[in-house]
Amino acid sequence: MQHETGRIAILEDDPIMGESLCQRLSLEGHQVEWWTKGEEAVRKLSDGSPAFDLVLCDIRLPDMNGEDVFRQSSRETPTPFLFMSGFGDVDQAVRLMRSGAVDFITKPFEMSALLDRISSSLRTRSSAAVEGVLGISRSMRDAEMMLRRYASHPLPVLIQGETGTGKEVSARFLHRASSDPASPFIAVNCAAIPADLLESELFGHEKGAFTGANQLHRGYAERAGNGVLFLDEIGDMPPSLQAKLLRLLEDNKFHRLGSESPVSFKARVVCATHHDIGSEGSTFRKDLYFRLSALPVTLPPLRERPEDVLWLAQQFLEDIIRNRNVKVRGISSLAEDVMLEHPWPGNARELRNRLERAAALSENILLLPADLFPEKKGFEGRTGETLSEARDAAEKRQILRALSSTDGQISQAARQLGVSRTTLWEKMTRYGIETRV
Template structure:
């Protein structure tokens, strides 16, 4: 049977419904493996991961929920669609919170089922070997979203902490879009003085203000039919927020001091590390502008929740820096790799690039070591290098684990997911590092749970 559209693992014990579903999916070009129970499905998952898991919740030898939870880590990035009778809706909602993608209520409508299957398969992760932004599951999800959004003209909003790579994501979106050969114009809204920002964005006519000796095209005009990237959009002053809203709604603008109306043909991509919803609530950002910018929202995860990307990015930064260096730099030694993997990277990818650039410039030999990346922990000449290195690595690991636990309120499962390790591994690290959950006032030590 053809399976070029994707392979589906169907888990359904009812022979009539299962046979009907398998037939309809195969007619649509999907490859289908049909398992009649939880054990058979588990064996199928062990043999090969499907492109989509379609499972009933009630099975003769278990449940779809148990099947999903037992294989959740391995299914990361695989769309999961659950089927349930009306009475199982609470269970289905619980599964959505645990990471499943969608659920259908029986009796099923075939058109609805096929539509959801097609939509979920369209959201498949980029294969690791094809990924541009990084190999981790969280960043591959981001890249898959950017690839889907690239063909759209709708405004896109990138959210994320400082240094996570929002402009890199915006440039990838532009490169993947039909606008790739047209300009990509980046504007840092926080770096331009407020009294010049309107002129910089919209341009001005000669004589529009003191010093305007000639007509100047603004960023909106220079973007032509390409992409206008507004970084730190939360920092726009209120008057310019109103003008940006008109630009997005009317798709036209005028230069400062001018009367002619010019068409706006670019796609708008905005980015910020601020909480725009909170700023709207505080009256510092227009709600109507947020609605216009937030048509497609993409959140860039911080480095601490995607440790698999650290060494990948570090090697990329090393290649770039080494190309500018006047001497040969071969790579990172094993201890430097371990230290990078253990570091929490509060400055995200920007911090990583800064440390790599500095290490390439100042390293004593062809191999970059821990002390080159983390000069604050340079070995004490009165001690032994091995002891100091071990101390550095343990301290870095302690920081990474403690940060993850604090960020998740000491939810060990969530913290383990952020760190990219199993629960049992994290429990062992907590024990070995001597970490303990802080006791809140009014509670006893026994009242907290790890």
């Protein structure tokens, strides 16, 4: 099977392990360089020589800690690190992943397992150039890369953000980026199922377990198999069930209601909530929160990433046109202006709903402001605005349009706008527009 190859640095002080890794990776087609000291690694990673695609780094080194090498070198030239450690534990893995490491493997390991991790890390690096899936803003691209990084790990993931920011979309993206995207993805909305039924729905029940239980029922946890159990709105889960979920995560098994036989649980747990369940005032169990938030992701509201508004609108509208019999074929410039001024309290969900309604009801080829915002009486613009403020607002809107049409590619947007890349970057900085470099 064809696999990714790249330029790999090995930081390993054990001569037998280091030589073995060098030989095997060279045979696999990689360009390999081997270092035995952290100081040497920091110097080589920061001296401006050709960049490495991956650093395979031991944690325990004779002169410094592998994490220190990672932090010092990342300040100069960010390079993906895959850590190896004979002293690995969950806390260390979490700390490294949160710091930006692409992967972590515990010694002793099978060489085949390491090669799989290396290939996965190199694929993740090459996928950084792929067009955004969740958005073109820097914050959403960062979230996307974090999810790619988390994809190969079995630890729970907690996705937090306001209602409508795309938490389930992100969870499904994480599943697609995993090693087995064909495995089940079972979504459970904890707020939509009555509290007295949620346990039965989650864990299942035996025939005769209670009145009305006329047959065996396999719950969501069982149906998830080796895939993902996605618990949406986990902050609304009843306290009694929180304790049972904690036990599920600790024991990797559960009991159907009315049964004494344990059922093995192999799925990965991914949760989402719009509540701040980790705050001091939250009634959510702290021990469960710490287990669920091993790998966290926070999605910012749409009002904080205006770069995504027109880009998302275009994605949504293309999907609507493809799947609905509508007359609409695009969005007018006037409507785009109003969309960029709107605060979007309902986030991406509100944007999608407005487009769905407007496309269904509009008789126009291009959506107008009144189609999207029928509740507003007029669109005369803001009053009391100086000429300079109006010019700046128009320039910002045009930059956002260009970024949307080029999927956040600054060089392409600059050419479209007829300015240099440096000029566009300066204007983006001035207007607080953030996207990838």
